[in-house]
Amino acid sequence: MTVTLILIALMMAAFVGWLLRQSIAVRPWVADSGQRPASIPAAFTASRVGLVAFLAVVVSVFALTVSAYLMRMEMGADWRPVPLPGLLWANSAALVLASLALQLAWRAAARGQARRLRQALAAGGGFTLAFLIGQLLAWQRLEAAGYYLAANPANAFFYLLTALHGAHLLGGLVAWGRVLARLGGGADATSLRAGVELCALYWHFLLLVWALLFGLLLAT
Amino acid sequence: MAEREYDASRYAPPAEVGEMELPHPKGFIGKYVWSQDAKVIAVQYGLTATAIGLVALVLSLLMRLQLGFPNSLSIIDPGSYLQYVTMHGMIMVVYLLTAIFLGGFGNYLIPLMCGARDMAFPYLNMLSYWVYLASVLILVAGFFVAGGNTGAGWTLYPPQAISPGTPGIDAGIVLMLVSLAVFIVGFTMGGLNYVVTVLQARTRGMTLMRLPLTVWGIFMATVMALLAFPALFVAVLMMLMDRLLGTSFFMPEMLSTGEGGDHQGGSPLLFQHLFWFFGHPEVYIVALPAFGIVSDLIATHARKNIFGYRMMVWAIIIIGSLSFVVWAHHMYVSGMSPYFGFLFATTTLIIAVPTAIKVYNWVLTLWRGNIRLTVPMLFSIGFLFTFVNGGLSGLFLGNVTVDVPLSDTYFVVGHFHMVMAVAPILVIFGAIYHWYPKMTGRLLNDTLGKLHFWITFLGTYAIYYPMHFIGLEGVPRRYYAYGETTFISDSVQALNAGISVAAFIVAFAQLLFLFNLAWSYSRGREAGPNPWQATTLEWQTPHTPPRHGNFGDELPVVYRWPYDYSVPGVKQDFIPQNVPPQAVEREPDAGRGGTA
Numbered sequence: 113m114t115v116t117l118i119l120i121a122l123m124m125a126a127f128v129g130w131l132l133r134q135s136i137a138v139r140p141w142v143a144d145s146g147q148r149p150a151s152i153p154a155a156f157t158a159s160r161v162g163l164v165a166f167l168a169v170v171v172s173v174f175a176l177t178v179s180a181y182l183m184r185m186e187m188g189a190d191w192r193p194v195p196l197p198g199l200l201w202a203n204s205a206a207l208v209l210a211s212l213a214l215q216l217a218w219r220a221a222a223r224g225q226a227r228r229l230r231q232a233l234a235a236g237g238g239f240t241l242a243f244l245i246g247q248l249l250a251w252q253r254l255e256a257a258g259y260y261l262a263a264n265p266a267n268a269f270f271y272l273l274t275a276l277h278g279a280h281l282l283g284g285l286v287a288w289g290r291v292l293a294r295l296g297g298g299a300d301a302t303s304l305r306a307g308v309e310l311c312a313l314y315w316h317f318l319l320l321v322w323a324l325l326f327g328l329l330l331a332t
Numbered sequence: 333m334a335e336r337e338y339d340a341s342r343y344a345p346p347a348e349v350g351e352m353e354l355p356h357p358k359g360f361i362g363k364y365v366w367s368q369d370a371k372v373i374a375v376q377y378g379l380t381a382t383a384i385g386l387v388a389l390v391l392s393l394l395m396r397l398q399l400g401f402p403n404s405l406s407i408i409d410p411g412s413y414l415q416y417v418t419m420h421g422m423i424m425v426v427y428l429l430t431a432i433f434l435g436g437f438g439n440y441l442i443p444l445m446c447g448a449r450d451m452a453f454p455y456l457n458m459l460s461y462w463v464y465l466a467s468v469l470i471l472v473a474g475f476f477v478a479g480g481n482t483g484a485g486w487t488l489y490p491p492q493a494i495s496p497g498t499p500g501i502d503a504g505i506v507l508m509l510v511s512l513a514v515f516i517v518g519f520t521m522g523g524l525n526y527v528v529t530v531l532q533a534r535t536r537g538m539t540l541m542r543l544p545l546t547v548w549g550i551f552m553a554t555v556m557a558l559l560a561f562p563a564l565f566v567a568v569l570m571m572l573m574d575r576l577l578g579t580s581f582f583m584p585e586m587l588s589t590g591e592g593g594d595h596q597g598g599s600p601l602l603f604q605h606l607f608w609f610f611g612h613p614e615v616y617i618v619a620l621p622a623f624g625i626v627s628d629l630i631a632t633h634a635r636k637n638i639f640g641y642r643m644m645v646w647a648i649i650i651i652g653s654l655s656f657v658v659w660a661h662h663m664y665v666s667g668m669s670p671y672f673g674f675l676f677a678t679t680t681l682i683i684a685v686p687t688a689i690k691v692y693n694w695v696l697t698l699w700r701g702n703i704r705l706t707v708p709m710l711f712s713i714g715f716l717f718t719f720v721n722g723g724l725s726g727l728f729l730g731n732v733t734v735d736v737p738l739s740d741t742y743f744v745v746g747h748f749h750m751v752m753a754v755a756p757i758l759v760i761f762g763a764i765y766h767w768y769p770k771m772t773g774r775l776l777n778d779t780l781g782k783l784h785f786w787i788t789f790l791g792t793y794a795i796y797y798p799m800h801f802i803g804l805e806g807v808p809r810r811y812y813a814y815g816e817t818t819f820i821s822d823s824v825q826a827l828n829a830g831i832s833v834a835a836f837i838v839a840f841a842q843l844l845f846l847f848n849l850a851w852s853y854s855r856g857r858e859a860g861p862n863p864w865q866a867t868t869l870e871w872q873t874p875h876t877p878p879r880h881g882n883f884g885d886e887l888p889v890v891y892r893w894p895y896d897y898s899v900p901g902v903k904q905d906f907i908p909q910n911v912p913p914q915a916v917e918r919e920p921d922a923g924r925g926g927t928a
Contacts, residue, residue, distance in 0.1 A: 113605060117657070120559055127555070131540070131649055138540040139640050143892035144913050157530040158452045165527050165558065169520055172562040180566060182603055184581060188597030196923070260422050262578035265597065272573065 115182065116175040123168055132139050167317050170280060174321055175275060179326060181269045185332065194270045196329055197253045202328060203246035210239035211319045214312040221308040226301040229308070233295065237288050237317070240281060247274055273325050277318065284314050360430035369880045370439045373461045375771070378459075379649045381428045384468050388423035391416040393839055399830025402813055410812040411499040414483030417810055419474075421486030422508070425614065426885045427468055429756055434519070434557065434619040435464060437763060438526050438550045440771070444870035447535025447888050447910075449881050452528040456521045463518030477503040485810065487607060490582040490600050494575045495593075501778045505575060505797050509568045516565045517555065526554040527795035535869075541645070542909070544868050544894040545638065548645055549624020553617045554650040560656070561612035567606035567669035574598065604666055608659035615752050616655040620648055623690055623760040626712050628894070629762050630694055633709035634701030635905050636894035638692045647686035664732050665739045673732040680730040684723070691720060702898060702905070705808060706864070707781035711762030715755050716787040722751025725800065740810075743803025746796045752813040754792045761788070761845070768849070769863045773876045774856030780848040783840055791838035800828045867908045 184192050217232035251271065259267045291307040364372060395416050398408045408416075439457070443450050449456045474481040483499030484492060492498050494505055530551045543551075570581040574595065582603040583595030631638045638644060642736070654671040660668065694716055703709065725747040728734045738744060757859070769775050806819050812822055862871040874884040888910035896907040903917040 113609065116563075116609070120656055123559070124656070126668075128649055128653055132646075134540045135642060135645055138539070138541040138642070140539075141637065141895040142894070143896070143907075144537075156532075158528050161531055162524050162528045165524050166520075169524075169558050169562060172559045173566060176563050176566045176606065180570065180581070180606060183602050183605065184599060187599040187602060188580075190580075190597035223361065262580070262594070265580055268573065268579040268581060272570070276569075 113179050113183070115174070117213055119171055119175040123171065130283050139308050157306070159306060159310060160313075165311060169323070170317070173276065174273075177269075177273060178325075181273070181328070181332075184265050184269070188265060190264065191266050192264050193332060194254065194259055194264075194266050194329070195257075197250045199246055199250045199253065200326065203243050203250065204322065205226070206239045206243040206246060207310075207319050207322055210236050210243060211312075211315045212294070213239060214308070215317045216313040218305070221305040224300070224302045226245075226295070229301045229304070230295060233288070233292055233308070235318040236311075237285065240285060240288075240315075244278055244281060247278055249272075270329065273329070277322055277325060284311065284318065287311055287314070340871065347927045363812075366458065368450070370451045370454070370457060371771075371878065371880075371882075373457055374436050374439035376461050377431055377439060377464065380465055380468060381436060381662050384423055384472070385428035385432075387472075388428065389839055389842070391420040391423075394574040395420065395837060396832040396835040398812065400829040400835075408812075410676055412480070413812040414485070414810070415481040415499050415504075418483050418485055418488075418508075419471075419481050422472070424753065425486065425618070426512070427471065429618045429752075430519070430557070430614070432760060432870060433618060433756070434526065434550060435461065435522055436556055437546075437621060437625065438522070439556065440530050440767070441546055441870065442526055442550060443533070443717060444873070444878065444882055445544050445868055446530060446533060447538050447869050448529055449531035449883070449887070451525045452533055453525050458813045460518050460525070463521065465657050467511045467515035467518060470507055470514060474500065474504045474507040474511075475588075477507065480504055482508045483892055487611070488571070488603075489607075490571060490574065490598075490603050491584060491586060491595075494571065494583070495586065501575075506572070509572045509575070513572075514564060516561045516568075519561060522799060523554045523558045526550065527558070535887045535890060539849035541642070542626075544892045545627035545641070545644055545648075546621070546624040546868075548648050549620040549622070549627075552648045553620040556613045556620070556652050556655065557617045560610045560617070563606050563610035564808055567603055567610070571603065572604075584641060584820050601663075604663050605659070608662045609656075611662060612659040613655045616651055618752055620652065622715070622756040623648065625763045626715050626759050627694065627697075628866075629708045629712045629759075629766055630697050630867065631895050631897060632766075632864050633706050633712070634698050634703045634790060635897045636697055636701040636819050637893075637897055639696040639699075640689070640894060641893065643689055644693055647689045650686045651683060654679060654686075658683060661730060661735075664735045670732070677730055677732050681727070684727065684730075687723065691716065691723075705779060706765075707776070707785060708762040708766040708864075710785045710789075711758045711765065711783065714785065715758040717759060717790075718750055718753040718792070721751075722747060722755060722882060726751060737806070738803060739810055741803035742799040742807050742809055745809050746799030746803060749796050749799075750792075754796065758789070761785070764849075766864065767870075768852070769859030769876075770873075771877055772853055772856070774852050774854075775859045775863060776852045777847050780844055784844045784848065787841035787844075788838055791834050791841065792836035795831050795838065798831055802827060841905065862908075865904075865906050867892075867896055867906050869909055872908050872910055 213232050213236035217229055217236055220228035220232055251274070253265070259270075260269050261268055287307070288311050291311060293305055294307070295301070295304060308327070339398045350462055363369075367373060367376075391576050394405070395413065397405055398413055425673050439451070479500050479502040481500045482488070482493065482504040483506065484494075488505075488508070497637075498505075500508075530547060534540075534543075551555055570579075573579045575582050580595040580598035582600055583593075583598040584600065585596035586593045587898055626642060627638050658676060658680045660672065661680045664673050664676075698713075725743070728743065729747055730736060765776050802824055805821065805824060807814070807824060814824075859876065861873065864871070869888055870878070870888070872888060873882060889912075890909045891912050892907060892909055894909050896909075898905045898909060901919050903919060907916055
């Protein structure tokens with residue numbers, strides 16, 4: 113559980129530290145002494161804070177799965193690592209491109225360039241789909257090579273981790289689809305900025321998660 | 333204390349939310365079924381949780397019937413007894429307590445107490461309720477499938493949870509696991525809302541340190557739940573894969589009738605770690621909202637400011653953080669290293685410090701207060717007693733050497749029922765008596781309420797105190813019948829019968845409460861906007877019950893903390909949070925006694 117504990121400790125430390133700063137030199141019983149809350153900067157909109165809170169939940173999900181992975185690896189004598197298909201490297205590249213495209217989309221939305229926004233969004237979604245299809249192909253290759261889900265805990269964890277990550281991307285694609293639909297419905301590019309930005313941040317986050325998972329799978 | 337001019341404009345959401353921004357409902361269905369109003373969602377959560385909680389209550393009565401008067405009802409056999417144990421525990425902890433505190437009180441009180449129009453994401457909030465309802469329905473479906481519910485105990489420990497011999501290993505366990513996963517998804521939707529609303533949607537002047545402790549408790553509990561429920565989610569997914577797809581995350585190789593099973597090498601201990609990484613914070617997910625609510629009830633009905641407000645806030649934060657590093661104290665008997673056990677015993681006992689601070693502060697708030705023995709106050713005092721009693725037996729169980737012989741006995745059952753079942757339930761009752769007038773405009777009947785309190789309070793002691801003695805004899809929990817033993821004395825059966833009688837009386841006393849809820853809805857005394865003369869914002873709404881949007885045209889501005897009760901030199905014994913200093917009526921000759 114070390115991984116989980118460290119990550120949760122970090123998140124809690126940041127959060128609790130912030131809470132304490134809000135409360136340490138305050139005299140709450142004094143009415144109206146001109147005390148200000150360390151007012152939340154304008155950059156922290158409700159949807160951004162919501163996204164960050166959600167990402168904390170996702171961090172917790174993956175940290176716990178990785179903790180379980182590391183613990184299970186130690187616990188049974190039956191662990192036989194999965195030889196990772198080379199296809200995963202291509203998939204990773206697709207995910208990097210997807211993330212980049214969404215970053216471009218964010219910038220285009222900020223500048224109000226509807227055409228570029230549409231192109232970048234489409235590219236982002238396309239690369240993401242390519243990644244997901246690539247992951248499915250990787251599963252198929254493993255199956256064909258006899259690395260079945262139930263044959264070994266290492267296999268099971270490989271399928272579980274990739275499936276969890278893929279499911280999160282699919283959820284992201286729902287949000288992406290909604291933005292795209294609004295753009296298709298004639299919405300103004302700047303008005304989509306908030307939505308595009310959330311997508312981009314979420315994709316960067318999932319790219320980071322994938323990098324860490326891939327690294328873990330390669331290293332063990 | 334200098335009173336400076338108040339400049340509210342610097343930190344605030346706009347005071348007036350344009351009518352367009354609030355999705356106003358149309359018709360009955362829009363208002364009460366597919367509602368995005370947090371107050372309606374709160375009631376939906378509350379009613380659903382109460383309904384499923386009543387099912388769990390009936391299950392506990394069936395168990396008590398078997399224990400007190402063995403074999404008096406033929407439908408109770410060893411298998412179904414285990415199913416009752418499992419469903420009772422799981423429903424009460426997850427589907428009742430968690431849902432009613434966070435989904436019910438969280439939804440109702442957070443926007444009102446923060447001075448917000450609604451939750452930050454109303455649509456997500458609505459979705460959260462419907463997903464919760466789906467999880468409850470999936471859970472209930474388990475009663476009707478072949479083989480019935482799972483009988484694995486609420487901890488669902490593998491391997492027995494999915495091994496032959498345990499009731500409900502066909503469909504029951506699958507439904508239970510799916511239901512939990514769905515519940516967690518639904519809760520996450522709601523939880524994100526509560527956190528963002530507290531952080532983002534507070535009205536002008538409502539600093540974090542002017543929030544009522546109720547909001548603090550629910551807020552911190554939600555933060556913990558968001559981080560802890562994933563552990564259950566992951567465990568549930570992995571167990572589902574073990575059960576359905578034949579993986580071996582948790583399942584070791586097992587011989588059944590001389591043949592090996594499909595699994596090998598899995599680790600049941602891994603499940604225990606994941607489960608309790610959720611399970612222990614869960615205790616505080618239930619306890620922290622109760623702590624918060626009871627603080628406000630005590631301050632309001634004792635007409636005194638809460639003693640040590642900042643200490644109370646910090647205690648909530650510290651308890652929330654520490655509760656992530658105590659999980660293994662549920663696993664002392666799992667064969668862990670003694671050093672590991674010592675570490676967790678230490679962290680467990682350290683948590684007693686902030687908890688004790690809270691108890692002292694409640695007592696000191698009552699000290700020389702102008703105590704009004706209303707029904708909410710009675711329940712709050714009942715909570716104090718029960719929580720201290722249950723907490724003290726926790727000191728026994730937190731120590732490894734004492735826990736080992738007591739583990740899995742009725743001592744444990746007595747302990748956790750006192751501390752995390754009865755204590756929070758007393759707060760829930762107190763809170764309903766307290767806020768019912770705001771939700772309906774009418775007070776609950778006082779006489780019925782007092783009767784309900786005394787039967788419930790004394791009755792639960794009659795139920796759970798004897799369990800400690802039975803536990804000290806070594807009587808194991810979860811057993812359908814005890815048969816002939818050398819260590820269980822005959823008087824245990826007499827005690828068990830007495831406990832069961834008390835349990836039946838307490839259960840039937842809850843009918844009084846349900847009747848009171850229904851009767852007072854139309855016949856109760858008119859409450860007016862602020863029957864308890866409370867300071868918090870939910871009592872200052874222009875309409876009772878508050879309408880959609882909560883505060884009419886203009887959001888309130890907050891000038892003070894929520895505990896300005898009995899301020900010296902002020903005419904009224906309470907000053908609502910939205911009363912500016914210049915509007916406070918002072919005693920003519922008292923001069924400037926207070927800081928108001």
